[in-house]
Amino acid sequence: MMRFDCHMHTPLCGHAMGTPMEFLRQAGRKKIKLLTFTCHIPLDHEDFGGPGIRMPERDFDCYLSWVDQAREMGQGLGIDVLCGIEAEVFPDRDIQNRIADFVARNNFDFVLGSLHHQLAAYRKHIQKTGRRTDRDIILGYFEELTEGARSGIFHSIAHPDVIRIYGTVKPFEPSEFEAPIREFLAACAEAGTCIEVNTSGLTKGIFKLHPDPLMLQWAHEAGVMLTMGSDAHRPQSVGQYFDQTIRLIEESGFRQMNYFLRGRRMAVPVSAMSPARQLACGI
Protein backbone atom coordinates (compact mmCIF):
# COMPACT_ATOMS: atom_id res chain seq x y z
CA MET A 1 0.00 0.00 0.00
CA MET A 2 1.40 3.33 -1.01
CA ARG A 3 -0.87 6.23 -0.26
CA PHE A 4 0.39 9.80 -0.45
CA ASP A 5 -0.87 13.35 0.08
CA CYS A 6 1.00 15.88 -2.02
CA HIS A 7 -0.53 19.22 -1.15
CA MET A 8 -0.51 20.70 2.31
CA HIS A 9 0.41 23.90 4.04
CA THR A 10 2.31 24.95 7.14
CA PRO A 11 1.52 27.82 9.54
CA LEU A 12 4.22 29.89 7.81
CA CYS A 13 1.62 31.17 5.30
CA GLY A 14 -0.36 32.73 8.15
CA HIS A 15 -3.67 30.99 7.39
CA ALA A 16 -2.80 27.39 8.28
CA MET A 17 -2.18 25.75 11.64
CA GLY A 18 -0.59 22.67 13.17
CA THR A 19 2.77 21.25 14.17
CA PRO A 20 4.84 18.81 12.10
CA MET A 21 3.96 16.02 14.57
CA GLU A 22 0.22 16.74 14.32
CA PHE A 23 0.36 16.48 10.51
CA LEU A 24 2.33 13.22 10.76
CA ARG A 25 -0.03 11.68 13.30
CA GLN A 26 -3.02 12.39 11.07
CA ALA A 27 -1.15 10.93 8.09
CA GLY A 28 -0.58 7.78 10.15
CA ARG A 29 -4.30 7.56 10.96
CA LYS A 30 -5.11 7.85 7.24
CA LYS A 31 -2.52 5.17 6.26
CA ILE A 32 -0.57 7.76 4.30
CA LYS A 33 3.09 6.87 3.73
CA LEU A 34 4.29 10.02 2.01
CA LEU A 35 3.56 13.70 2.64
CA THR A 36 4.68 16.57 0.46
CA PHE A 37 4.41 20.01 2.04
CA THR A 38 3.60 22.69 -0.52
CA CYS A 39 3.27 26.03 1.19
CA HIS A 40 2.38 29.12 -0.87
CA ILE A 41 5.43 30.48 -2.65
CA PRO A 42 6.89 33.59 -0.98
CA LEU A 43 6.42 36.63 -3.21
CA ASP A 44 6.84 40.07 -1.67
CA HIS A 45 4.38 42.05 -3.79
CA GLU A 46 1.36 43.91 -2.45
CA ASP A 47 -1.07 42.49 -5.02
CA PHE A 48 -0.08 38.91 -4.18
CA GLY A 49 -0.94 39.25 -0.54
CA GLY A 50 0.96 40.12 2.59
CA PRO A 51 0.63 38.53 6.02
CA GLY A 52 -2.09 35.91 6.19
CA ILE A 53 -1.82 34.92 2.54
CA ARG A 54 1.77 33.74 2.01
CA MET A 55 5.06 33.71 3.90
CA PRO A 56 7.32 36.71 3.34
CA GLU A 57 10.54 35.94 1.46
CA ARG A 58 12.57 36.37 4.65
CA ASP A 59 10.69 33.40 6.22
CA PHE A 60 11.57 30.94 3.49
CA ASP A 61 14.43 29.39 5.51
CA CYS A 62 11.98 28.81 8.37
CA TYR A 63 9.79 26.87 5.95
CA LEU A 64 12.71 24.66 4.93
CA SER A 65 13.53 24.04 8.62
CA TRP A 66 9.87 23.24 9.36
CA VAL A 67 9.83 20.62 6.61
CA ASP A 68 13.23 19.24 7.74
CA GLN A 69 11.85 18.83 11.23
CA ALA A 70 8.82 16.99 9.85
CA ARG A 71 11.13 14.80 7.74
CA GLU A 72 13.16 13.77 10.79
CA MET A 73 10.05 13.01 12.81
CA GLY A 74 8.57 11.11 9.88
CA GLN A 75 11.55 8.75 9.77
CA GLY A 76 10.60 7.33 13.15
CA LEU A 77 7.02 6.81 12.00
CA GLY A 78 7.68 5.27 8.59
CA ILE A 79 6.36 8.32 6.75
CA ASP A 80 8.42 10.01 4.05
CA VAL A 81 8.25 13.80 4.01
CA LEU A 82 9.07 15.78 0.87
CA CYS A 83 9.50 19.49 0.26
CA GLY A 84 7.38 21.17 -2.38
CA ILE A 85 5.91 24.56 -3.10
CA GLU A 86 2.57 25.86 -4.39
CA ALA A 87 3.73 28.38 -6.98
CA GLU A 88 1.53 30.77 -8.95
CA VAL A 89 0.56 30.50 -12.58
CA PHE A 90 0.32 34.14 -13.56
CA PRO A 91 -0.27 35.83 -16.92
CA ASP A 92 2.37 38.55 -16.47
CA ARG A 93 5.81 37.80 -17.85
CA ASP A 94 7.80 39.57 -15.12
CA ILE A 95 5.92 37.88 -12.30
CA GLN A 96 6.04 34.49 -14.01
CA ASN A 97 9.80 34.84 -14.58
CA ARG A 98 10.33 35.83 -10.97
CA ILE A 99 8.46 32.69 -9.89
CA ALA A 100 10.34 30.51 -12.39
CA ASP A 101 13.67 31.87 -11.05
CA PHE A 102 12.67 31.13 -7.47
CA VAL A 103 11.66 27.59 -8.39
CA ALA A 104 14.91 27.07 -10.34
CA ARG A 105 17.04 28.31 -7.39
CA ASN A 106 15.53 25.77 -4.99
CA ASN A 107 15.58 22.02 -5.39
CA PHE A 108 11.97 21.30 -4.59
CA ASP A 109 10.72 17.75 -4.81
CA PHE A 110 7.45 19.01 -6.25
CA VAL A 111 6.14 22.25 -7.75
CA LEU A 112 2.41 22.89 -7.99
CA GLY A 113 1.08 25.63 -10.27
CA SER A 114 -2.09 27.43 -9.21
CA LEU A 115 -4.01 30.32 -10.66
CA HIS A 116 -5.70 31.91 -7.65
CA HIS A 117 -8.30 34.26 -9.05
CA GLN A 118 -9.07 35.62 -5.59
CA LEU A 119 -5.72 37.43 -5.55
CA ALA A 120 -5.88 41.20 -6.04
CA ALA A 121 -3.30 40.87 -8.82
CA TYR A 122 -5.59 38.60 -10.83
CA ARG A 123 -8.68 40.71 -10.23
CA LYS A 124 -6.73 43.71 -11.58
CA HIS A 125 -5.65 41.61 -14.55
CA ILE A 126 -9.29 40.69 -15.26
CA GLN A 127 -10.21 44.38 -15.21
CA LYS A 128 -7.29 45.37 -17.39
CA THR A 129 -8.14 42.77 -20.02
CA GLY A 130 -11.75 44.03 -20.13
CA ARG A 131 -13.33 40.70 -19.21
CA ARG A 132 -16.75 41.58 -17.87
CA THR A 133 -18.93 38.48 -18.22
CA ASP A 134 -18.48 35.19 -16.38
CA ARG A 135 -17.99 33.53 -19.75
CA ASP A 136 -15.06 35.79 -20.67
CA ILE A 137 -13.47 35.38 -17.24
CA ILE A 138 -13.76 31.59 -17.36
CA LEU A 139 -12.41 31.42 -20.93
CA GLY A 140 -9.49 33.67 -19.96
CA TYR A 141 -8.75 31.55 -16.91
CA PHE A 142 -8.49 28.29 -18.89
CA GLU A 143 -6.37 29.99 -21.57
CA GLU A 144 -3.94 31.24 -18.94
CA LEU A 145 -3.88 27.89 -17.18
CA THR A 146 -3.07 26.29 -20.56
CA GLU A 147 -0.05 28.60 -20.86
CA GLY A 148 0.95 27.60 -17.32
CA ALA A 149 0.75 23.92 -18.24
CA ARG A 150 2.98 24.56 -21.26
CA SER A 151 5.51 26.71 -19.37
CA GLY A 152 7.47 23.78 -17.94
CA ILE A 153 7.70 25.52 -14.55
CA PHE A 154 5.17 23.28 -12.78
CA HIS A 155 4.93 19.53 -12.27
CA SER A 156 1.18 19.63 -11.69
CA ILE A 157 -1.63 22.18 -12.02
CA ALA A 158 -3.41 22.45 -8.67
CA HIS A 159 -7.22 22.54 -8.26
CA PRO A 160 -7.59 23.19 -12.02
CA ASP A 161 -11.21 24.39 -11.88
CA VAL A 162 -10.93 26.59 -8.78
CA ILE A 163 -12.32 29.48 -10.87
CA ARG A 164 -15.78 28.08 -9.98
CA ILE A 165 -15.53 29.44 -6.38
CA TYR A 166 -14.49 32.63 -4.57
CA GLY A 167 -17.09 34.83 -6.20
CA THR A 168 -15.31 36.03 -9.33
CA VAL A 169 -17.82 34.01 -11.33
CA LYS A 170 -20.96 32.03 -10.54
CA PRO A 171 -20.50 28.23 -10.35
CA PHE A 172 -20.69 26.78 -13.86
CA GLU A 173 -21.21 23.48 -15.60
CA PRO A 174 -17.96 22.24 -17.13
CA SER A 175 -19.99 20.92 -20.09
CA GLU A 176 -20.62 24.56 -21.10
CA PHE A 177 -16.86 25.05 -21.43
CA GLU A 178 -15.92 21.71 -22.90
CA ALA A 179 -13.74 23.03 -25.74
CA PRO A 180 -11.41 25.28 -23.66
CA ILE A 181 -11.19 22.70 -20.87
CA ARG A 182 -10.28 19.95 -23.35
CA GLU A 183 -7.70 22.30 -24.89
CA PHE A 184 -6.15 22.82 -21.45
CA LEU A 185 -6.09 19.06 -20.84
CA ALA A 186 -4.53 18.38 -24.25
CA ALA A 187 -1.78 20.90 -23.43
CA CYS A 188 -1.13 19.11 -20.11
CA ALA A 189 -0.89 15.74 -21.84
CA GLU A 190 1.43 17.12 -24.50
CA ALA A 191 3.71 18.93 -22.06
CA GLY A 192 3.73 16.05 -19.58
CA THR A 193 2.27 18.33 -16.90
CA CYS A 194 0.02 16.55 -14.41
CA ILE A 195 -3.22 17.91 -13.00
CA GLU A 196 -4.04 17.66 -9.34
CA VAL A 197 -7.03 15.90 -7.87
CA ASN A 198 -7.66 18.18 -4.90
CA THR A 199 -10.10 16.97 -2.26
CA SER A 200 -10.50 20.37 -0.57
CA GLY A 201 -13.14 21.14 -3.22
CA LEU A 202 -15.45 18.81 -1.28
CA THR A 203 -15.26 21.09 1.77
CA LYS A 204 -16.16 24.47 0.23
CA GLY A 205 -17.93 26.31 -2.56
CA ILE A 206 -20.20 23.83 -4.34
CA PHE A 207 -18.78 20.88 -2.34
CA LYS A 208 -17.44 18.97 -5.32
CA LEU A 209 -14.05 17.57 -6.14
CA HIS A 210 -11.42 19.59 -8.01
CA PRO A 211 -11.53 18.85 -10.84
CA ASP A 212 -15.20 18.16 -11.44
CA PRO A 213 -15.72 14.40 -12.16
CA LEU A 214 -16.64 15.22 -15.76
CA MET A 215 -13.33 17.03 -16.22
CA LEU A 216 -11.58 14.05 -14.64
CA GLN A 217 -13.16 11.82 -17.28
CA TRP A 218 -11.97 14.15 -20.05
CA ALA A 219 -8.50 14.16 -18.45
CA HIS A 220 -8.42 10.37 -18.74
CA GLU A 221 -9.49 10.52 -22.38
CA ALA A 222 -6.73 13.05 -23.07
CA GLY A 223 -4.06 10.92 -21.38
CA VAL A 224 -3.34 13.43 -18.59
CA MET A 225 -1.50 12.16 -15.51
CA LEU A 226 -2.66 12.88 -11.98
CA THR A 227 -1.24 13.92 -8.64
CA MET A 228 -3.36 14.05 -5.52
CA GLY A 229 -3.57 16.28 -2.48
CA SER A 230 -5.85 17.35 0.33
CA ASP A 231 -4.78 21.03 0.33
CA ALA A 232 -4.77 20.65 4.13
CA HIS A 233 -4.40 23.88 6.05
CA ARG A 234 -4.63 22.02 9.37
CA PRO A 235 -3.68 18.51 10.45
CA GLN A 236 -7.28 17.15 10.56
CA SER A 237 -7.62 17.74 6.80
CA VAL A 238 -4.70 15.52 5.76
CA GLY A 239 -6.04 12.74 3.52
CA GLN A 240 -9.57 14.17 3.66
CA TYR A 241 -12.07 12.29 1.44
CA PHE A 242 -9.30 10.13 -0.02
CA ASP A 243 -11.21 6.80 0.03
CA GLN A 244 -14.16 8.01 -2.06
CA THR A 245 -11.88 10.03 -4.34
CA ILE A 246 -9.54 7.13 -5.08
CA ARG A 247 -12.61 5.04 -5.95
CA LEU A 248 -13.78 7.78 -8.36
CA ILE A 249 -10.32 8.00 -9.94
CA GLU A 250 -10.39 4.22 -10.53
CA GLU A 251 -13.90 4.40 -11.96
CA SER A 252 -12.79 7.19 -14.31
CA GLY A 253 -10.35 4.70 -15.84
CA PHE A 254 -7.04 5.79 -14.33
CA ARG A 255 -4.63 3.00 -13.40
CA GLN A 256 -1.77 5.15 -12.23
CA MET A 257 -1.17 8.02 -9.81
CA ASN A 258 1.96 10.10 -9.44
CA TYR A 259 4.06 11.91 -6.90
CA PHE A 260 7.33 13.77 -7.42
CA LEU A 261 10.64 13.08 -5.74
CA ARG A 262 13.51 15.56 -6.41
CA GLY A 263 11.56 16.78 -9.42
CA ARG A 264 11.13 13.31 -10.91
CA ARG A 265 7.74 11.76 -11.46
CA MET A 266 7.15 8.51 -9.59
CA ALA A 267 4.19 6.39 -10.71
CA VAL A 268 2.15 4.28 -8.31
CA PRO A 269 -0.72 1.95 -9.31
CA VAL A 270 -4.08 3.41 -8.23
CA SER A 271 -4.86 0.00 -6.74
CA ALA A 272 -2.01 0.51 -4.27
CA MET A 273 -3.79 3.59 -2.94
CA SER A 274 -7.28 2.15 -2.84
CA PRO A 275 -9.27 1.50 0.33
CA ALA A 276 -10.02 -2.08 -0.83
CA ARG A 277 -6.29 -2.81 -0.88
CA GLN A 278 -5.89 -1.39 2.61
CA LEU A 279 -8.52 -3.80 3.91
CA ALA A 280 -6.97 -6.73 2.06
CA CYS A 281 -3.56 -6.01 3.58
CA GLY A 282 -5.08 -5.65 6.99
CA ILE A 283 -3.33 -2.32 7.59
Ligand SMILES: [Zn+2]
Ligand atom coordinates in the same frame (compact mmCIF):
# COMPACT_ATOMS: atom_id res chain seq x y z
ZN1 LIG B 1 -3.56 28.47 1.61
Ligand SMILES: [Zn+2]
Ligand atom coordinates in the same frame (compact mmCIF):
# COMPACT_ATOMS: atom_id res chain seq x y z
ZN1 LIG C 1 -4.26 26.85 -3.99
